[in-house]
Structures are given as C-alpha cells and as structure tokens.
Amino acid sequence: MGFKDLINSKKILSLFAAFMLLGTNLLMAQSTATTIAGTDTPEQKADMWLGVGYYALLLLLGCVIVAIIGKILKIYDLTLQMQGRKGLNWNNIIGVICLIFLVAGLYGAYWSLTVQGSGILPEAASEHGAKIDFMFWVTSAITLFVFFITQILLFGFAFRYRGSEKRKGYYYPHNNTIEKLWTVIPAIVLTILVVFGFFTWRTVTNVDNKKGDINIDVTGHQFAWEIRYPGRDGKLGSVNYQLYTANNILGVNFKDRNSFDDQKADTLVLPVNRTIRINIHAQDVIHSFYMPHFRVQMNAVPGLPTFFKFKPTITTSEMRNRLDDPKFEYLLYCNKICGGGHYNMQKVVRVVTEAEYQDWIERQKPYLSDQLKKELKLADRGEQNKAGKNRIALNN
Amino acid sequence: MSTLAVHDHGVVHHDHDQEHHHTDTFITKYVFSQDHKMIAKQFLITGITMAVIAMLLSILFRIQLAYPDKTFPLMETLLGRFAPNGRLDPEFYLSLVTIHGTIMVFFVLTAGLSGTFSNLLIPLQVGARDMASPFINMLSYWFFFTASVIMISSFFVQKGPAGAGWTIYPPLSALPKAMGGSGLGMTLWLISMVCFIASSLMGGINYVSTVLNMRTKGMDLWKMPLSVWAFFLTAILGVLSFPVLVAGVVLLIFDRSFGTSFYLSDIVLNGKIMPFEGGSPILFQHLFWFLGHPEVYIVIMPAMGISSEVIAVNSRKPIFGYHAMVYSLIGITTLSFIVWGHHMFVTGMNPFLGGVFMITTLIIAVPSAVKTFNWLATLWRGNIRFTPAMLFAIGLVSFFISGGLTGIFLGNAALDINLHDTYFVVAHFHLVMGSAAIFGMLAGVYHWFPKMFGRLMDEKLGYLHFWITFICAYLVFFPMHFMGLDGVPRRYYAMTEFPAFNRWLSVNTFITWAAITAAVAQIAFLYNFIHSIFWGKKSPQNPWNSTTLEWTAPVEHIHGNWPGEIPTVYRWPYDYSKPGHDTDFILQTTPFSETMSSNLPHDFEDNPVGLEQYNQWAKTQRSSEEVK
Ligand code: HEM
C-alpha cells in the first residue's frame, strides 16, 4: 500500500513539473510576442487564453493532488485503526511541524537579516543622521533580542506542550509577581528609548534660524521639484501663489528686493559641513521632501511652509569611494502619494566641498529670467492703466 | 425532557412577544433577518467576499511590482482602459492600492470581524436572547451591505475608483483634477464610508448596550470571557471615534462639491490658480487619524479576544492573568485615543506636539507586551490541542510580536523621520494588523463554525490552509522591512526609475510569488468553508469541550437561543484542567456546589457564604481522611 502511494505521487509530481514547464514556456512566448507587436492579433488572443488555460489546469491539478493526498491520509488513518492501532496523532505531527518551522524560521530570519539586510541604506551622510542611526541600532538590538526569545518560546511551547491524552494542563491562572515584572521591565526599557528619542527629536526639529545657514527653497508640484537658491544676499524673496505665471511658476514676489538675485537650479548642490535650511513648499497637493541618505524627511504642504535643517557631512565623491560605486548619487524623492507620477519625482542631490560649491553657485542662472522681466514690465504698465486690476497679466 | 422544553419554549415566546419563528418567510429569515446569529452569518459571508475581492486586487498590483516591464494581455482583457496594452495605468495602480486598503481595513477587518463575532458571540456568551435592538442590528448589516456595493461600484465609473490612498489626504482627494481617482470615484468612496460608519455605529451601540444590560443571571463583568470584553471595548472605541471621521469626511465633501476651504489653501493646480484660501490639509489628518489610530485597535482587539479564548480552550488551561488581560485591553482602549499624532510626525505638525505623541505612543506598547507575555504563559505547561483555530491563534501571537516590535521604531519620532511612508511601515502594519487580525478572524471562523452552521470544518484542510498562509505571509512581509530601511517609498507604481532600487527587483518578484501562493491557499479555506456548510460532519453540542455559555445552547439554532430559561452563570469562563475535577473543563453554568472536590478558596473571593461552605466542606473532608 505505502509503496504504491509513493509511486503514485511520483508520477503526479513529474506530471506537475511537465505542466509547469509548458505553462511557463507559453507565458514567456506570449509576453515576448506582445512586447514586439503591441496591438493584439487574434493569434495573440488565442495564445493568451492558452496561457490562462494552462494555469487554470495547473491549479486544478494542484487541487486534485491535494484531494488525493487527503484521501490517502484518510485511508492510511482508517487502516491503522482497523489494525487496532491508534490513528494518526495530529497533535504530534503539528507539534513537530511547529518545531521545524521554528528552526527553519529562525534560520530564515537570520538569512533575511544578513543578506537582504545588507541592502539597506549606507551610514547617514548628515550630522543628526548619525545620532538617528545610533538609536536605530540600539532599538534593533533590543527588539531583535525580544523577537528571537518570544518566537522561540511561542513555538517551543507549542512543540513541548503538544497535547496528549495522558496529561492535563497545569491549572495556573495568575501570578502577580511575574506579571508585575513583565509590565515594569518593558515599561523601563521603553522609557529609556522614549527619553533618548525625545531629546534626539528635539535637537533635530527644535532649531532656530542662525546666521550663516544656507537657505534654499524647494517646491513640490505634480510631478517635479523646483529649487531656488537665495543668491548673493543670502536671502530668499517672498512668494505668493497668486503671482503664479508660466514664467514665474513659484510665484516669487518681485516687489521684494531680496528676490532680485535669487537663483534657479536643476540639482540640489550642497556644501559639505555647512548648515542647510531647506524651506519646503508645495503648490498643488501634499508631497514629501525625502532624502533618505541624510535621514531627512518633511512633508511639503500647500499653504503650510515647512522646513528641515541639517548638516551634510559626507561629499558625494567620498560616498562613492566608501561604497565603491562610481555612479552613486544622493537623491531627493517624493514620499507622499501625490498622483500618477508620484513614483518618479526625483532630483539629484550633490554634496561638494565649499570651493566647488562657490564655483557652482556662480554659474547658476538668476530666477528673474529675461522673459519674466518682460512680463513684469508689461504687468506694471497694466497696473498703471487700470489701477487695482493688476491680475490681467499675472493671472491669465 | 422534550415536552418540558416545548412548554418552556412557549413561555419564552409569551414574554418576548417577538414574531414567531413558524411564520418566518424566506425574506425575514435569510434576508431581512433580525436574529443575531443570522446577521452574524451575513456579516461573515459579505466580509469573506470582500476579502477575496481585496485579495485579488492586491495580486494585480503585486504583479505590476514584480514585472514592471512586462505586458499581460489578460490584464487588458479584464480591466480594459485601466490596463492599456496589458500594463496597469499608474493612476489605476494607486486606485487598486487604495481600494485594497480600504476594503481590508474597514470592510473585512472591522465589519467582517466585529460584525460577525460580536453579533454571534455577545448574546450567546453573556446569555441573552438577542441583541438589545434586533431591528437596528438588521439595519446595521444593510447599511454595511450598501456601503460594500457602493465601494465596489466605483470600479465601473469612467475614471476609476478613489486613488489617494486609504487615508485619502486632501488636497489630492479634494481636487477632482489632481488625479483620475479624485473625481466621481472619490465621491463614491466618501458616500460609501458614510454608510459604513452609520452601520458601524448602529452595530457598536447595540453591542455596548447588550453587554451592559442583557447579561444573564450571575454573569457579572468579571465573569465575561475575554472575547466579550474585547468586543465590548472595541465597540466603545468605535462609537467614540468613528463620528470624528464622519466630520472629516463631511468637510471634505464640502470642499469637493461646495467650494469651501476647510482643508485647502494656496493651491496652483496644473497652472491654474485655485480660489481656496485659509484651510489646512493637516486638519484633515488630525480628524482622520483621530479615528484612524483607534481603528487599528478596533481591528486587532476582537482578534485578540478571539485568540485569548481559543488559546485557553485549546491549551486546556485558564488564560494566564485574566485581570491583566482585561486591564491591558482597557489600557489600550484609553491610550489609543491619544496617540494618533504618531502618524503625523513629519507631516508638518508642530514638532513639539510630535514629541508628546511619541511619549504616549510608546506607553501603549506596554499593555501590548503584557498581552503577549500572558499568551505565552498560557501555552506554558498546557495540554495543547492543535485545532486549526488554535494554529491560527498561535499565528496571531507570532505576527503580533513581529509587527509590534517594529512599532517601537516607528513610534520613535526621530527614527520615523526616515521610515515614514516607506515599506518599513507597510511591513509593520501588515504584520501587526493585517496578518494578525486576519488570523484572529480565521481562528474565530474555525472555532465557532460549528456554532454558526452546526457542522464541523475539515481539520486537515485547515492545517494546509494555515501553514501555507502563515509561511507565505512571513515571506511576503519580512523582506519589506529591508526595502523600507533602504528608503524605498510605499505606493510607488514602479521602482524602475531608480537605478538604486534595482536590487529589490528580484525581491519584489519573490514577494509576488509568495503572495500568489498565499492567495491560492485560500482556495483550501473557501472550499472547506462552503463544503462544510452543506456537507460537513454534524457537530456535537460542545465540540471543543469549552466552558463558555454559547456551547450550552442547542446545535439547532432557535430564536431566543436557549429553550426554556437562560442558564445561570456561577463561575469564570476559564476553569480548564482544574485539579480535583474529573473532566478537564467545568462549564460556567456548573455551580460550585457540584464541584466540591475542585473548588479553591480563591474561587470565593467575593462570596463569603460560598467561602463558609467551602471551609466547612474542606474541614469534613480532612477529618474523614484522618478517620481513614
Ligand atoms: C506596539 C505598539 C505600536 C506602535 C508603537 C505603533 C506605531 C506606529 C507608528 C508610529 C506608525 C506610523 C508610521 C508612519 O506612518 O511613519 C504606525 C503605523 C501603523 N500602525 Fe502601528 N504601532 C503599534 C502597533 C500597531 C497595532 C497593534 C496596529 C494594528 C492592529 C497597528 C497598525 C498600524 C497601521 C495600520 C499603520 C499604518 C497606517 C498607514 O500609514 O497607512 N500598529 N504604527
């Protein structure tokens, strides 16, 4: 009986494999065919349904196999019972599976942590980021410890105390001491983490404007970021969304003298070891200014300018060396769902030395382009003509 | 015996003057039923249907993530304009994510879970004939059903369903021009949610009042099973927090349709200056998360209650630290009202406020930890019977640990700067809420299936279902932590635009196949479920040798639950394997006078008369032993 089953299942197994191969082949053929052609021909339609048919068949086959195995188990169980022996002891079987799962799972977690875990971000490239990383690793150590202990206990107990008719559970409704213990210990550990985290959070976010900070405006809209540097005076001119025109998409207010020398840039270039204050704006929907390498994130909210202050510490070229990746770039991307183009709203961020920065900033174009100048003059004239109705040129 | 029962039955109907079950038509019995057991089944089946739909949606977008460059002609055939040339449209991808999230969180894990088990178990476990208001209970189901239909119907509008994420943050959700899904699809989403919340409130009010007012004789609050405690506190949480979402949604409807500016200000959309002024998008986030955070506990607490019950029954042991379990539920309920800001650390909310929310957030981890340790202690030295329900309950504990621990990272505002809105968050909540709560729900289905349908489900298929689902859930969500730690944002249509993300492409493919395997494994459940309803083995009255009240009711459902008088309750629900008793469980309806040999002084803490009797008995026992 047992042997027969074995042969049976082997046949089924090979059949299954053959089907799998065929189905996959078909799907592949079909996907290459469509990428070439693009539009569907009746042939492709047929191919498609063939592929679908194969998978459906495969599924059916799987169900049949499960059903057969189920029947075999039932018959095996019944023969055992007919021979006067006990049927399958499912408590033992499942208990053992729990143990296997525990061992395999621990190994899997270890594998995932070491292999996939090696793909995480490199060390923080900013001053506050280093603090955050330190806290991250402390938290990881604590939580991983708890993770492994509790999972081992959970599945260990499941195996160790799997049911048996010979035993009875141990009537043990409570133990106040131990319960107090495992309330107080997590509370203490969490308190430490909270205090620690609270102060780090405050040092990151509770910062005043200081002289010498580089102020940069970054504005998100569907689906790009606009960057504006303050120019020589180090001051950004004010903005007002009502002033939006095709040539002045940020709505910079040119009645404000600070705006005259503002510059426009395509790349966010930052000098290393200088404090940067990014002023974050959004024009249409919420975006999120996210630069993970610097551990920087702040949402860009329409109507509510936000900011993030940080100090980059590693230049791009240094990071390239460290990572041994000559193509590495720091990136800025959008991290708040903002519509169909959300997934591709990136900007390159480059951290350079002070000298390189000065050199670069010299070469940036002024925000006040010639076209914009013309437009503003026109608007001025319009304003003189119809006092008060200055929207004609600015707003259409 | 039988004549007695019939006689009593008549009496019951007399003082309950409800419609007599003989006059039940098909409509009043199966459709507009007011019987809590039938309504529970309606919730369950609708919930399962919605779960299957939401699961299929997730497979669609997982395929996109795994094969961003491939075309699938089948997709175009199925989805038409939403998948031109066999590739998902980016906006439709977002719609899929949105509707998947909405259905899973609200329709499956709130209505499907609470709706089913609160309805089924509250009256049966506290000893009531039905809900406080059967009529409102019926309305609650039909509002839920309406909400489901409206939500699904949004797939059939021109520009597709809502697509701003299940959190529907304005302005994206408020400006119809901002994306396709923010048009009619969003309107339908909002209407559907208003119906849903109405349903949820009617249900919740019923659950609370039933628990408070309709407990049988002897059933004081401290004799209620943990499941009832959980349903009760969940309902309170829902009743207090859902109305806030209504407020948020109504204001959003105003902004969308009547030109108000509650959430909108300073907007230039597609080169057009919009007239909105003075609103704040952050306001919506506060209103949303004031519900949204309690909502995640609304989802998990019933699952916790169910698991506590299932673990105690199948470990053949009292739940460890019953009082601590109740107090931690109460703690979670209270604290969950003051932590919502942890979803908003980097949204522009005042950072000092963020610091405060961080403190409250990490406090809420303490009761969660207590619950976990108590479950572990319950398993310790138990006599564990691996029913499928038990396995799913163990699975819940495992997921809750894995996902809860990552909450400690996210709750730390400083760490959240880099983790917010990445796959790390996706991993966190799918483990701690998604997987854990679904497992709690499945544990409940396997455990109380005999109570619902009078038949047993097949255990072997249950095992198969459990192991595949359990392993695959870990395979799907565990790797996502590392993607998140690499700064991969959630809700990205494709990772291909970022060369740095290329290393995750193979991981994405792997995850998708794990997800598909898990989805296929649900066939084992669906087959088992449907097959067993009609052809399963007939269940005995108390198939799991459980102590609670619902198993004293007859297998055949009757209106009013018990023939004759409702049983009186004498003891707590966890007298399993009590030393000195001949079986390993003692029903809640068994008086102490019948179990002299197993009574403990502890049993009479607030019952001096009983204690007297007990001491008397113990004394005579001792003296008779001496005589021997
Ligand atoms: C151990 C205690 C927990 C802590 C400290 C915690 C903390 C957090 C934090 C801070 C976030 C926001 C992350 C972000 O968006 O950046 C979050 C997200 C989330 N948490 Fe938890 N959590 C805990 C347990 C739970 C539980 C028990 C559930 C559900 C049953 C849950 C469900 C969620 C959900 C659904 C989200 C994501 C919402 C979204 O953005 O779509 N969490 N959690």
Ligand SMILES: [Cu+2]
């Ligand atoms: Cu964006």
Ligand SMILES: [Cu+2]
């Ligand atoms: Cu929360």
